Amino acid sequence: MRVGVDIRTDGLARVTLCRGDAGNAIDLDMARGLLDAAQVCAHESVRAVLLTGEGRSFCVGGDLREFGALSGEALERHLMAVTDALHDALRTFATIDAPMVAAVQGAVAGAGIGLAAAADVTLAADDASFTTAYTGVGYSPDAGVSWSLPRLIGPKRALDLLLTNRRVPAVEAAALGLVTRVTTPDRLAYEALRTAETLRRGPTAAFGATRRLVAAGLSADLGPHLDSEARALAGTAVSGEGREGVAAFLGKRDPGFTGASHRP
Structure with a gap:
């Protein structure tokens, strides 16, 4: 092997x-x-x-x-x-x-x-x-x-x-x-x-969005990239991990992220 x-x-x-x-x-x-x-x-x-x-x-x-x-x-x-x-x-x-x-x-x-x-x-x-x-x-x-x-x-x-x-x-x-x-x-x-x-232990979906944004940002124009950031932020915010992260912050506790990896 x-x-x-x-x-x-x-x-x-x-x-x-x-x-x-x-x-x-x-x-x-x-x-x-x-x-x-x-x-x-x-x-x-x-x-x-x-x-x-x-x-x-x-x-x-x-x-x-x-x-x-x-x-x-x-x-x-x-x-x-x-x-x-x-x-x-x-x-x-x-x-x-x-x-x-x-x-x-x-x-x-x-x-x-x-x-x-x-x-x-x-x-x-x-x-x-x-x-x-x-x-x-x-x-x-x-x-x-x-x-x-x-x-x-x-x-x-x-x-x-x-x-x-x-x-x-x-x-x-x-x-x-x-x-x-x-x-x-x-x-x-x-x-x-x-x-x-x-x-x-972190927010897997947000990590994935961040990885893609950084990779794309190296060759993207600022305007379209800002649009991509906005769409990604909105998507991660409404996800289960996004809701959990905000709830944990407001509740002054550690977040419990449980989302699975993206499957292509």
Whole structure:
């Protein structure tokens, strides 16, 4: 099994990359496993997703040993199959209301950066390092890296990393905006789980609306985006979670959000 999925009864989904002995390199089976995991998260009552990788490294990118065994049209077909599955997984994770937390350690390269960037909150151990790696082997980016990096750190900095493949330590990655915050390796799992638990207890539908608004706002004109905000606010306000949130605030108590994740 390349990717493990465990959905707790309280709505927390744990998605684990399970090729620790290979640096969680993404081969065709793992790409398809990620798509299966995303589809499970989209169709279950998931309120938050925690993405982790087994072993010393979160994800070293694509499996170059697998790719290097092929050539010509066979390689083209294989890479299209890998990216089709991987990109469908990323699209699916982006459509659900449940927010995603990623915990990364060790080497984070190539598509591993794409997975880390896809999370809403990305925690990094201070031993983590980030390398785009693509052009170092003559490849161009996948896994949304050419889309997410410019949005997270700006086009000039993104091109610096994509063209030079320089290694970025965790502290610099946080300063650039590639990761949310840095912690020690021994606290990474705890901090990531604590963050995911906090989000799991939150208003899932409002989280989903917020995720979509932020993503759309990066390319939308102000006027239409204000209209989108108004529609989203009205929809979340009349939802069960919206009513509960206001009632809890007025009643000076903690809210009890219970809504399920959006199902595409």
